[in-house]
Amino acid sequence: LISPRLECLPFERYTDGSKWxxxxxxxxxxxxxxxxxxxxVRFYYDGKPMKLSAPAEExxxxxxxxxxxxxxxxxxxxxxxxxxxxxxxxxxxxxKITDLNKCxxxxxxxxxxAQSEARKQMSKEEKLKIKEENERLLQEYGFCIMDNHKExxxxxxxxxxxxxxxxxxxxxMGMLKRRIRPEDIIINCSKDSKHPKPPPGTKWKEVRHDNKxxxxxxxxxxxxxxxxxxxxxxxxxxxxEKDWQKYETARRLKKCVDRIxxxxxxxWKSKEMRIRQRAVALYFIDKLALRAxxxxxxxxxxxxxxxxxxxxxHIKLYxxxxxxxxxxxxxxxGKDSIRYYNKIPVEKRVFKNLQLFLENKQPEDDxxxxxxxxxxxxxLQELMDGLTAKVFRTYNASITLQQQLxxxxxxxxSIPAKVLSYNRANRAVAILCNHQRAPPKTFEKxxxxxxxxxxxxxxxxxxxxxxxxxxxxxxxxxxxxxxKKIEEQLMKxxxxxxxxxxxxxxxxxxxKLNYLDPRISVxxxxxxxxxxxxxxxxxxxxxxxxxxxxxxxxxxx
DNA sequence: TGCACGACTTGCATGCAACCCA
DNA sequence: TGGGTTGCATGCAAGTCGTGCA
Numbered sequence: 001l002i003s004p005r006l007e008c009l010p011f012e013r014y015t016d017g018s019k020w021x022x023x024x025x026x027x028x029x030x031x032x033x034x035x036x037x038x039x040x041v042r043f044y045y046d047g048k049p050m051k052l053s054a055p056a057e058e059x060x061x062x063x064x065x066x067x068x069x070x071x072x073x074x075x076x077x078x079x080x081x082x083x084x085x086x087x088x089x090x091x092x093x094x095x096k097i098t099d100l101n102k103c104x105x106x107x108x109x110x111x112x113x114a115q116s117e118a119r120k121q122m123s124k125e126e127k128l129k130i131k132e133e134n135e136r137l138l139q140e141y142g143f144c145i146m147d148n149h150k151e152x153x154x155x156x157x158x159x160x161x162x163x164x165x166x167x168x169x170x171x172x173m174g175m176l177k178r179r180i181r182p183e184d185i186i187i188n189c190s191k192d193s194k195h196p197k198p199p200p201g202t203k204w205k206e207v208r209h210d211n212k213x214x215x216x217x218x219x220x221x222x223x224x225x226x227x228x229x230x231x232x233x234x235x236x237x238x239x240x241e242k243d244w245q246k247y248e249t250a251r252r253l254k255k256c257v258d259r260i261x262x263x264x265x266x267x268w269k270s271k272e273m274r275i276r277q278r279a280v281a282l283y284f285i286d287k288l289a290l291r292a293x294x295x296x297x298x299x300x301x302x303x304x305x306x307x308x309x310x311x312x313x314h315i316k317l318y319x320x321x322x323x324x325x326x327x328x329x330x331x332x333x334g335k336d337s338i339r340y341y342n343k344i345p346v347e348k349r350v351f352k353n354l355q356l357f358l359e360n361k362q363p364e365d366d367x368x369x370x371x372x373x374x375x376x377x378x379x380l381q382e383l384m385d386g387l388t389a390k391v392f393r394t395y396n397a398s399i400t401l402q403q404q405l406x407x408x409x410x411x412x413x414s415i416p417a418k419v420l421s422y423n424r425a426n427r428a429v430a431i432l433c434n435h436q437r438a439p440p441k442t443f444e445k446x447x448x449x450x451x452x453x454x455x456x457x458x459x460x461x462x463x464x465x466x467x468x469x470x471x472x473x474x475x476x477x478x479x480x481x482x483x484k485k486i487e488e489q490l491m492k493x494x495x496x497x498x499x500x501x502x503x504x505x506x507x508x509x510x511x512k513l514n515y516l517d518p519r520i521s522v523x524x525x526x527x528x529x530x531x532x533x534x535x536x537x538x539x540x541x542x543x544x545x546x547x548x549x550x551x552x553x554x555x556x557x
Numbered sequence: 558t559g560c561a562c563g564a565c566t567t568g569c570a571t572g573c574a575a576c577c578c579a
Numbered sequence: 580t581g582g583g584t585t586g587c588a589t590g591c592a593a594g595t596c597g598t599g600c601a
Contacts, residue, residue: 164592165591167592214564223592226593227562243566246566291567291595301592301593302593304594306595335567336568373595377596388595389596390567390595435568435569438570446584507569510567514568515567537586
């Protein structure tokens with residue numbers, strides 16, 4: 001698909017900004033219609049059973065299904081849910097149901113639990129039937145034709161209705177996400193294709209033929225009023241080329257990053273406040289891999305920030321802390337309300353600038369009051385074609401992986417030890433980018449299990465060695481292989497334990513999928529004779545097929 | 558210049574299937 | 580063979596950034 005000769009020349013397939021010439025697909029798959037509850041499943045109001053109208057019942061089931069979740073105990077969630085639920089009630093229901101606290105959904109909740117239990121208990125044949133039906137749906141709706149290629153669609157199913165769950169302290173949690181109908185859907189395909197048919201008796205909102213965009217269908221979601229799209233899978237040509245381009249931009253930054261760094265250091269001394277702010281912000285983005293930090297509409301989303309939107313309350317300055325000078329302490333909620341906490345020593349000039357920016361400000365004031373992402377990105381664009389704040393994250397992530405791999409890899413290591421080194425390099429990047437996860441619920445237990453296995457293996461090994469000694473006395477060497485094999489197994493387990501422990505609160509997936517130039521990994525695998533399957537699973541290999549084709553063992557980011 | 562909007566990327570959590578072991 | 584574990588796919592929320600308009 002992509003010729004290796006073009007390695008350094010990621011191309012625009014079309015010069016007029018169009019993304020395709022031909023696009024044909026079957027349209028989306030809608031959520032199954034609501035099935036009313038059997039009469040025996042009761043909803044109680046104020047202790048008395050009450051039959052709900054279908055629309056009110058459906059929304060009630062969304063709440064009932066979540067009863068075990070912490071969300072349903074939160075005031076905002078309950079308030080938002082109740083308000084939207086009432087809109088679905090008949091006037092009679094509205095006048096009867098006046099207090100959510102008097103609503104009892106537990107019978108419904110138990111019914112759903114029993115249902116999911118029953119699903120687990122289904123016979124093999126029944127499960128197979130469902131699997132086949134899913135496969136049929138995938139074959140029919142899961143692919144499209146784009147410019148002579150059959151491509152996998154990323155999300156061909158429309159999101160079902162339900163209760164909105166934001167992340168962090170979201171002011172809209174609990175609101176009703178309404179059901180999407182064909183009348184809400186805009187279809188995008190080429191004129192000369194076979195247009196998708198809406199379900200019998202329905203119509204699409206619109207059918208358009210816009211080849212300047214990559215999406216196949218879209219609808220407007222009712223919580224934030226934003227548009228949702230049906231797009232292609234990461235393995236598709238259109239996503240792959242874009243991904244490749246992204247890494248090529250980061251590689252161009254590598255060539256001029258020294259110049260840019262010298263420039264912003266110089267700008268720390270500027271007469272103009274806005275230039276100093278821009279330079280300090282850029283320093284943070286570069287050094288700490290912070291996100292750009294767009295402004296957000298207050299009250300519409302959780303209160304999170306990035307670099308440009310940092311507030312006074314998010315940093316603390318310590319002229320001296322322990323044995324270090326000029327320390328900045330960051331403490332704020334970033335994307336997805338993940339906490340960013342870091343104490344780092346900075347250069348004196350940066351520190352003095354920060355003190356200046358803080359003068360006469362309240363905790364809730366912007367740290368960089370003369371800066372926003374658009375100003376910053378305009379500046380970056382002047383420094384390098386295609387440069388934006390997020391390119392620094394990609395660049396620093398990829399260059400860190402490359403450096404770490406160089407440092408950690410050792411030719412004498414076994415394959416598992418090499419893979420551990422890879423994971424550690426990956427981990428360094430995840431830490432830099434603050435990619436965290438909640439420790440798995442079963443973490444402690446699974447660590448214990450692993451330790452038990454290690455102990456057993458150790459016992460096995462010493463037994464085998466004893467046996468070997470005895471055998472040697474008998475001039476039989478055949479047991480040597482055996483202890484060697486056990487040693488290998490033991491080592492593998494120990495490596496696994498180390499890896500898991502170090503990974504307790506770190507999520508590697510995001511950096512691997514979005515920030516690390518896959519050609520670095522492919523080259524490393526070739527250089528150290530590690531099978532690519534050890535690094536990338538099947539889906540990842542499909543996504544990075546372009547890189548697997550392209551990179552040789554001497555590839556340099 | 559500021560803002561709203563649209564398109565696309567990034568991100569964590571969840572749920573399920575495959576796997577493993579007793 | 581069942582029950583727990585693990586790895587992976589999926590879901591969908593929440594970012595970034597460019598554009599067009601007043």
